[in-house]
Amino acid sequence: MDNKKSSPIRPDMIFKLSNRRSPQEVKLKSLEWAVITQLNGEKTVAQIGEILALNQEELQDIFGRLIQEGLLELVNHSSTTQVVPQHLLKEIEYILTLYVGPIAAILVDDVLSEMKLERKSVEVRYLPFLVERLSYEITSPEKQLKFQREALEIIRDLDYA
Amino acid sequence: MIEQHFPQLVGRKGVSAVMLCDTRGGVRGYWVKPKMNNEVLGEICEQFVHVFSLANQLGYEIEELVVPFEKGLIYARPAEKFILGVVARLNLDVSLLRLIVNVHLADFLQDKKVQRMLKKWPEWSPANSSPIKLDEIEVQLIQRMTEASRG
Numbered sequence: 001m002d003n004k005k006s007s008p009i010r011p012d013m014i015f016k017l018s019n020r021r022s023p024q025e026v027k028l029k030s031l032e033w034a035v036i037t038q039l040n041g042e043k044t045v046a047q048i049g050e051i052l053a054l055n056q057e058e059l060q061d062i063f064g065r066l067i068q069e070g071l072l073e074l075v076n077h078s079s080t081t082q083v084v085p086q087h088l089l090k091e092i093e094y095i096l097t098l099y100v101g102p103i104a105a106i107l108v109d110d111v112l113s114e115m116k117l118e119r120k121s122v123e124v125r126y127l128p129f130l131v132e133r134l135s136y137e138i139t140s141p142e143k144q145l146k147f148q149r150e151a152l153e154i155i156r157d158l159d160y161a
Numbered sequence: 162m163i164e165q166h167f168p169q170l171v172g173r174k175g176v177s178a179v180m181l182c183d184t185r186g187g188v189r190g191y192w193v194k195p196k197m198n199n200e201v202l203g204e205i206c207e208q209f210v211h212v213f214s215l216a217n218q219l220g221y222e223i224e225e226l227v228v229p230f231e232k233g234l235i236y237a238r239p240a241e242k243f244i245l246g247v248v249a250r251l252n253l254d255v256s257l258l259r260l261i262v263n264v265h266l267a268d269f270l271q272d273k274k275v276q277r278m279l280k281k282w283p284e285w286s287p288a289n290s291s292p293i294k295l296d297e298i299e300v301q302l303i304q305r306m307t308e309a310s311r312g
Contacts (some may be wrong), residue, residue: 046162074252076252128254131256131260145267148260148263149267152169152261
């Protein structure tokens with residue numbers, strides 16, 4: 001089974017059966033069927049692994065195959081959320097400094113506070129909105145866009161799923 | 162054209178279709194995910210034009226439109242001579258979508274070839290939308306939408 005090209009399956013991911021393809025259309029192994037029967041759009045990969053006594057490598061293989069066959073749809077991650085690495089926030093703050101000067105750090109804190117977030121625990125899903133919100137602190141529309149462009153370069157490849 | 166000018170949309174997980182509609186509801190360019198039916202794009206463009214034309218007639222300025230549906234969302238951004246539309250899955254963050262569209266759209270409009278191309282495209286005009294009269298509920302609906310978009 002070649003899953004080298006498939007994306008990593010994280011334990012907190014939640015899948016459901018896709019409406020686009022039925023498992024009957026694919027020749028599945030018994031363990032793959034076992035996983036299919038556990039999918040309900042609520043159980044995480046880790047929970048299914050625990051129920052079926054599968055290790056991470058087996059889960060990667062099985063989910064990777066099912067995804068490749070187009071049988072699964074990612075519902076969402078569980079409450080285990082991804083937090084933005086601190087260096088990334090610092091980079092964004094540095095870029096903002098180039099546009100608004102040393103007040104950038106204060107602006108970042110202010111905006112985070114408005115969003116009811118703390119620096120150390122900003123979830124990845126809030127990052128685009130944070131960048132957008134910070135850009136409004138720049139008066140010139142051209143510079144706003146420039147800031148958005150530069151920040152987007154940094155945040156675009158994060159996993160927002 | 163779409164792949165060239167909107168690469169971060171085309172390659173993004175969760176994006177199913179990107180389309181460029183002219184002000185008459187014509188599809189001037191599009192990209193769709195493999196296996197996605199592209200026949201629906203024309204209808205979406207017509208609806209975009211209808212909504213934005215009506216809003217113009219009512220004097221509302223809608224900067225963007227986000228319409229969630231059962232399994233996804235439709236995002237539309239009007240410009241001087243076109244509407245950029247995106248069909249995406251619901252889990253795609255709208256702020257991220259907006260950010261990408263901001264950046265790509267600015268580059269698109271700066272491109273000399275695009276500027277020459279846009280000169281040939283029709284302007285917005287009241288005649289673009291269907292000559293129907295709105296009933297009270299439709300007017301209220303548009304008012305609510307525009308109020309929501311103004312935040």
